[in-house]
Amino acid sequence: MEKKILIYGFDKDSKRYADIVEIANKFNIEIANVEEEKLLEKVGFLMGIEGYESSKDKSEERKDIEFLLFSDFDRKDLSDYLIALRDAGINVPHKSVITEMTKDWTFKELLEHIEVEHRVMEKFNLLGTYVKKGREILEKEENKALELAIEGALELTKMKDIEEKDVDERFEKFKGLL
Numbered sequence: 001m002e003k004k005i006l007i008y009g010f011d012k013d014s015k016r017y018a019d020i021v022e023i024a025n026k027f028n029i030e031i032a033n034v035e036e037e038k039l040l041e042k043v044g045f046l047m048g049i050e051g052y053e054s055s056k057d058k059s060e061e062r063k064d065i066e067f068l069l070f071s072d073f074d075r076k077d078l079s080d081y082l083i084a085l086r087d088a089g090i091n092v093p094h095k096s097v098i099t100e101m102t103k104d105w106t107f108k109e110l111l112e113h114i115e116v117e118h119r120v121m122e123k124f125n126l127l128g129t130y131v132k133k134g135r136e137i138l139e140k141e142e143n144k145a146l147e148l149a150i151e152g153a154l155e156l157t158k159m160k161d162i163e164e165k166d167v168d169e170r171f172e173k174f175k176g177l178l
Contacts, residue, residue: 003028005131006069008068035176037059040055048101120162127153131153146177153173
Protein backbone atom coordinates (compact mmCIF):
# COMPACT_ATOMS: atom_id res chain seq x y z
CA MET A 1 0.00 0.00 0.00
CA GLU A 2 1.12 3.56 -0.62
CA LYS A 3 1.46 6.30 1.96
CA LYS A 4 -1.95 7.77 2.61
CA ILE A 5 -3.50 10.45 4.80
CA LEU A 6 -7.16 10.58 5.78
CA ILE A 7 -8.21 14.17 6.38
CA TYR A 8 -11.20 15.14 8.49
CA GLY A 9 -12.72 18.41 9.68
CA PHE A 10 -10.77 20.95 7.62
CA ASP A 11 -12.40 23.75 5.66
CA LYS A 12 -11.66 22.60 2.11
CA ASP A 13 -11.79 26.20 0.87
CA SER A 14 -9.06 27.32 3.27
CA LYS A 15 -5.42 28.00 2.47
CA ARG A 16 -4.53 25.75 5.41
CA TYR A 17 -6.24 22.77 3.77
CA ALA A 18 -4.74 23.60 0.36
CA ASP A 19 -1.27 23.75 1.93
CA ILE A 20 -1.73 20.37 3.64
CA VAL A 21 -2.72 18.80 0.32
CA GLU A 22 0.04 20.58 -1.61
CA ILE A 23 2.71 19.38 0.83
CA ALA A 24 1.30 15.85 0.64
CA ASN A 25 1.50 16.00 -3.15
CA LYS A 26 5.17 17.02 -2.94
CA PHE A 27 5.79 13.89 -0.87
CA ASN A 28 3.71 11.67 -3.23
CA ILE A 29 1.21 10.97 -0.48
CA GLU A 30 -2.33 9.93 -1.36
CA ILE A 31 -5.01 12.07 0.29
CA ALA A 32 -8.57 11.04 1.09
CA ASN A 33 -11.16 13.22 2.77
CA VAL A 34 -13.52 11.71 5.30
CA GLU A 35 -16.95 13.30 5.23
CA GLU A 36 -19.33 13.37 8.20
CA GLU A 37 -21.59 10.67 6.77
CA LYS A 38 -18.61 8.26 6.83
CA LEU A 39 -17.95 8.52 10.58
CA LEU A 40 -19.49 5.09 11.19
CA GLU A 41 -17.22 3.35 8.67
CA LYS A 42 -14.30 1.26 9.88
CA VAL A 43 -10.91 2.95 9.60
CA GLY A 44 -9.65 -0.04 7.59
CA PHE A 45 -12.34 0.52 4.97
CA LEU A 46 -11.64 4.24 4.74
CA MET A 47 -7.92 3.52 4.28
CA GLY A 48 -8.74 1.04 1.52
CA ILE A 49 -7.32 -1.98 3.33
CA GLU A 50 -8.16 -5.27 1.66
CA GLY A 51 -10.89 -7.23 3.41
CA TYR A 52 -12.81 -4.22 4.69
CA GLU A 53 -16.19 -3.34 3.23
CA SER A 54 -18.53 -0.44 3.75
CA SER A 55 -20.92 -0.75 6.65
CA LYS A 56 -23.38 1.35 4.64
CA ASP A 57 -24.20 3.12 7.93
CA LYS A 58 -24.55 6.87 7.48
CA SER A 59 -23.74 9.26 10.26
CA GLU A 60 -25.66 12.46 10.77
CA GLU A 61 -23.25 13.62 13.45
CA ARG A 62 -20.39 16.03 13.01
CA LYS A 63 -17.27 16.06 15.16
CA ASP A 64 -15.70 19.47 15.66
CA ILE A 65 -12.08 18.43 15.20
CA GLU A 66 -9.39 18.74 12.55
CA PHE A 67 -7.64 15.41 12.21
CA LEU A 68 -5.01 13.67 10.10
CA LEU A 69 -4.62 9.88 10.04
CA PHE A 70 -1.45 8.45 8.51
CA SER A 71 -0.97 5.03 6.94
CA ASP A 72 2.15 3.26 5.61
CA PHE A 73 4.65 5.91 6.63
CA ASP A 74 8.06 4.97 7.90
CA ARG A 75 9.39 7.09 10.74
CA LYS A 76 11.54 9.32 8.52
CA ASP A 77 8.80 10.00 5.95
CA LEU A 78 6.32 10.89 8.67
CA SER A 79 8.84 13.13 10.39
CA ASP A 80 9.73 14.86 7.10
CA TYR A 81 6.05 15.49 6.30
CA LEU A 82 5.31 16.86 9.77
CA ILE A 83 8.38 19.11 9.63
CA ALA A 84 7.21 20.43 6.24
CA LEU A 85 3.80 21.21 7.77
CA ARG A 86 5.46 22.99 10.68
CA ASP A 87 7.73 24.95 8.34
CA ALA A 88 4.59 26.07 6.47
CA GLY A 89 3.13 27.30 9.77
CA ILE A 90 0.56 24.51 9.99
CA ASN A 91 -0.08 22.96 13.40
CA VAL A 92 -2.48 20.02 13.58
CA PRO A 93 -2.72 18.91 17.22
CA HIS A 94 -4.99 15.95 16.46
CA LYS A 95 -3.20 13.35 14.38
CA SER A 96 -2.44 9.65 14.57
CA VAL A 97 -1.01 6.69 12.74
CA ILE A 98 -3.25 3.74 11.93
CA THR A 99 -2.55 0.67 14.06
CA GLU A 100 -3.66 -2.96 14.05
CA MET A 101 -6.20 -2.05 16.72
CA THR A 102 -7.53 1.21 15.27
CA LYS A 103 -8.11 -0.16 11.77
CA ASP A 104 -11.07 -2.08 13.26
CA TRP A 105 -12.56 0.98 14.97
CA THR A 106 -15.13 3.24 13.39
CA PHE A 107 -13.74 6.60 12.40
CA LYS A 108 -16.00 8.17 15.04
CA GLU A 109 -14.50 5.93 17.75
CA LEU A 110 -11.01 6.92 16.64
CA LEU A 111 -11.85 10.64 16.72
CA GLU A 112 -13.36 10.32 20.20
CA HIS A 113 -10.29 8.44 21.41
CA ILE A 114 -7.96 11.06 19.95
CA GLU A 115 -9.96 13.88 21.56
CA VAL A 116 -9.69 12.27 24.99
CA GLU A 117 -6.01 11.38 24.51
CA HIS A 118 -5.23 14.97 23.48
CA ARG A 119 -7.14 16.42 26.43
CA VAL A 120 -5.31 14.07 28.83
CA MET A 121 -1.92 15.06 27.39
CA GLU A 122 -2.74 18.76 27.72
CA LYS A 123 -3.73 18.22 31.37
CA PHE A 124 -0.65 16.07 31.97
CA ASN A 125 1.59 18.82 30.59
CA LEU A 126 -0.16 21.44 32.74
CA LEU A 127 0.28 19.20 35.75
CA GLY A 128 4.01 19.13 34.96
CA THR A 129 4.00 22.93 35.15
CA TYR A 130 2.32 22.70 38.57
CA VAL A 131 4.97 20.24 39.75
CA LYS A 132 7.73 22.61 38.63
CA LYS A 133 6.11 25.58 40.41
CA GLY A 134 5.53 23.43 43.47
CA ARG A 135 9.18 22.40 43.62
CA GLU A 136 10.22 26.07 43.42
CA ILE A 137 7.97 26.85 46.38
CA LEU A 138 9.35 23.88 48.36
CA GLU A 139 12.89 25.19 47.91
CA LYS A 140 11.85 28.24 49.95
CA GLU A 141 9.40 26.78 52.47
CA GLU A 142 8.13 23.52 53.85
CA ASN A 143 4.64 22.46 52.80
CA LYS A 144 3.57 18.84 53.41
CA ALA A 145 0.37 19.11 51.36
CA LEU A 146 2.33 20.42 48.39
CA GLU A 147 4.91 17.63 48.77
CA LEU A 148 2.11 15.06 48.68
CA ALA A 149 0.52 16.70 45.63
CA ILE A 150 3.84 16.58 43.80
CA GLU A 151 4.42 12.94 44.77
CA GLY A 152 0.95 12.06 43.52
CA ALA A 153 1.54 13.83 40.21
CA LEU A 154 4.87 12.06 39.74
CA GLU A 155 3.13 8.69 40.22
CA LEU A 156 1.60 9.24 36.79
CA THR A 157 5.01 8.81 35.16
CA LYS A 158 5.12 5.24 36.51
CA MET A 159 1.63 4.30 35.30
CA LYS A 160 1.19 2.34 32.09
CA ASP A 161 -2.26 3.54 30.98
CA ILE A 162 -3.09 7.03 32.20
CA GLU A 163 -6.76 7.89 32.13
CA GLU A 164 -8.28 11.33 32.37
CA LYS A 165 -9.62 10.64 35.87
CA ASP A 166 -6.07 9.83 37.04
CA VAL A 167 -4.85 13.26 35.95
CA ASP A 168 -7.96 15.01 37.27
CA GLU A 169 -7.44 13.42 40.71
CA ARG A 170 -3.92 14.84 40.85
CA PHE A 171 -5.17 18.29 39.84
CA GLU A 172 -7.54 18.25 42.81
CA LYS A 173 -4.59 17.85 45.17
CA PHE A 174 -3.03 21.07 43.83
CA LYS A 175 -6.16 23.17 44.43
CA GLY A 176 -5.36 26.08 46.67
CA LEU A 177 -1.69 25.12 47.01
CA LEU A 178 -0.09 27.23 44.28
